[in-house]
Structures are given as C-alpha cells and as structure tokens.
Amino acid sequence: EDQVTQSPEALRLQEGESSSLNCSYTVSGLRGLFWYRQDPGKGPEFLFTLYSAGEEKEKERLKATLTKKESFLHITAPKPEDSATYLCAVQGYSGAGSYQLTFGKGTKLSVIP
Amino acid sequence: GAVVSQHPSWVICKSGTSVKIECRSLDFQATTMFWYRQFPKQSLMLMATSNEGSKATYEQGVEKDKFLINHASLTLSTLTVTSAHPEDSSFYICSASGTDLQETQYFGPGTRLLVL
Numbered sequence: 001e002d003q004v005t006q007s008p009e010a011l012r013l014q015e016g017e018s019s020s021l022n023c024s025y026t027v028s029g030l031r032g033l034f035w036y037r038q039d040p041g042k043g044p045e046f047l048f049t050l051y052s053a054g055e056e057k058e059k060e061r062l063k064a065t066l067t068k069k070e071s072f073l074h075i076t077a078p079k080p081e082d083s084a085t086y087l088c089a090v091q092g093y094s095g096a097g098s099y100q101l102t103f104g105k106g107t108k109l110s111v112i113p
Numbered sequence: 114g115a116v117v118s119q120h121p122s123w124v125i126c127k128s129g130t131s132v133k134i135e136c137r138s139l140d141f142q143a144t145t146m147f148w149y150r151q152f153p154k155q156s157l158m159l160m161a162t163s164n165e166g167s168k169a170t171y172e173q174g175v176e177k178d179k180f181l182i183n184h185a186s187l188t189l190s191t192l193t194v195t196s197a198h199p200e201d202s203s204f205y206i207c208s209a210s211g212t213d214l215q216e217t218q219y220f221g222p223g224t225r226l227l228v229l
Contacts, residue, residue, distance in 0.1 A: 032216065043206045043220035044157070046115075087156065091216065099145055099216050105156045 002027045002092045006104035013078055013111050021073040021107045023088030033071050034101060035064050036087040044087055047073075078111045085109070114140050117209050119221035126197055127229055134192045134224045136207030143209035146190040147218060148182060151204045163190055197228045 005024045013019055025033065032051050036044035048057045050066040057064050061082065063074040073086055085108045089101040116139040126132050136146060145164050149157040163169035163184035171177050179201075181193040190209075194201055204225055208218040 034217065036220070041204075041223070041225070043117075043119075043208075043223045046217060046219055049217055099210050099218070100147075100159060100162060101218060103156045 002090055002102040004088055004090055004102055004104035006086075006088050006107050008107060009105070010108045011110070013075075013109070015079060015111055015113050016077045018074070018076045018078070020075070021086055021088075021109070023071040023073070023104055024069060025071070025088070025090045026069075027090045027092040027102075029093035031091040031093050033066055034089045034091065035062075035071070035073055036089065038085045038087055038106070040085075047086075075109070078109075080111045080113050083109055083111045115217075115219040116140050117143075117207065117219050117221040119207055119224050121224060122222060123225040123227075125227045125229065128198050129196055132194045132197055132226060134194075134205055134207075134226075136190045136192070136209070136221055138188045138209040138211070138219075141209075141211045142187040143190070143211050144187065145210045146184055147208045147210075148180070148190075148192050149206045149208065151206060151223075157206065160192075194226065197226070199228045202226055202228045 003026045007022045032049050035047040038044045048064040053068045055066050061076050065072045085106040087106045089103045118137045120135045148160045151157050160175045161169045161171045163182050165184050165187050169182035184190040206223040208220045210218045
C-alpha cells in the first residue's frame with residue numbers, strides 16, 4: 001500500500017524567510033510524485049510532477065526536488081500570497097486503479113507580513 | 114490549459130433528496146475522472162475512478178448505490194448523491210486526467226454540500 005507522510009503539519013514563516021516542506025513516501029514503483037497547492041474552500045492547484053530521483057523543478061519562489069524516499073518543496077523568500085496548504089501525492093504502478101493518487105495530509109503554510 | 118469546472122459550487126438540500134454534481138473538462142479530453150471527498154482539515158479521500166463509457170470503480174467503503182457516478186463523455190462526469198443525509202455533508206472535488214497530460218490530475222474547484 002502506497003503511503004505519503006508530510007511534515008510539518010503547519011509552518012509559520014515571516015515574509016522573506018525561506019524554508020522547506022518534506023514529503024516522505026513508500027510506493028511499489030513510482031510513476032510520479034505530485035505537488036499541489038490548495039487554498040481554503042477550493043480544489044487543489046497543480047504545481048509540479050517529478051518522475052525520478054535527482055529531478056528538480058522550479059516555479060517562481062518554489063522548487064521541488066526528489067530522492068528515492070522523499071521530496072522537498074523549497075520556498076525561497078515567501079510572500080503572504082504563498083500561504084496555502086501544500087499537498088504531496090504519489091502515483092504508483094501497483095494496484096488495480098490506473099493513475100490513482102495517494103495524498104499526504106498536507107502542510108499548512110502561513111506567511112506573515 | 115487543463116481547466117476543470119464543477120457545478121454547482123455549493124448546494125443545500127433537505128435530508129432524503131438527491132443531488133447531482135457535474136464535473137467538466139473544458140479544454141481537454143478526460144479519459145479518466147476521479148471523485149474525492151474532503152472533510153475539514155483533512156486530506157482528499159478518493160471515492161471512485163471512472164473511465165469514459167465504463168462503470169466506475171469504487172474505493173472500499175464507498176457505497177455504490179448511494180454515490181452514483183456516470184462518465185458519459187470525454188468531457189463530463191456526474192456524481193449523484195442519492196437520498197442524502199446530514200452525514201453526507203462534505204466538500205466534493207473532481208479531477209480529470211487525459212492521455213495528453215502525462216497522467217497529471219487537474220482538479221475542479223469543488224462543491225460544498227450541506228444536507229439539512
């Protein structure tokens with residue numbers, strides 16, 4: 001069974017204070033690891049997909065990295081508008097359902113002006 | 114690109130009535146659509162997976178007769194909550210994936226259901 005654990009559950013940062021969110025996973029054959037951003041009362045917004053260890057992707061102040069056991073979402077000089085819950089999900093090759101995602105519980109990020 | 118819409122965005126109904134929620138992919142063909150449920154401060158719980166023209170595959174513990182899913186076309190899936198009860202109140206979110214999107218799921222904005 002695929003499992004995803006995100007830490008910390010909540011993170012408060014001052015504006016401009018860089019930090020990282022962690023996503024640890026176990027999966028029998030990784031097809032892809034996904035990062036989403038979710039604002040309150042809205043559906044998740046796609047950020048990145050990572051496919052293999054060593055891969056990195058960047059988008060504005062966000063950078064996602066992947067190893068064989070975990071992924072990090074680095075936030076550089078965050079702004080208040082980066083406040084949201086960040087969800088990590090894995091897609092494995094096992095199981096009857098194709099393309100299914102297993103989600104972590106998320107990290108709620110608050111950036112204080 | 115890769116926009117998914119849901120309708121309605123919120124609905125309030127009386128206990129015992131049925132509610133239909135629509136999920137549409139606006140600019141791509143969704144070969145697979147997913148329905149999730151999310152409780153406050155919890156992550157997404159997959160309810161079912163549907164492929165166009167096929168019966169939906171439900172996750173363990175999800176009642177097929179209560180949550181009817183129809184994926185009639187490559188751009189539309191519907192979730193009908195039959196004989197809704199207060200415990201069905203939740204945030205329902207759909208997602209869609211297409212073969213041209215490298216299997217990434219794109220999510221709709223969600224539907225807030227309140228059953229009185």
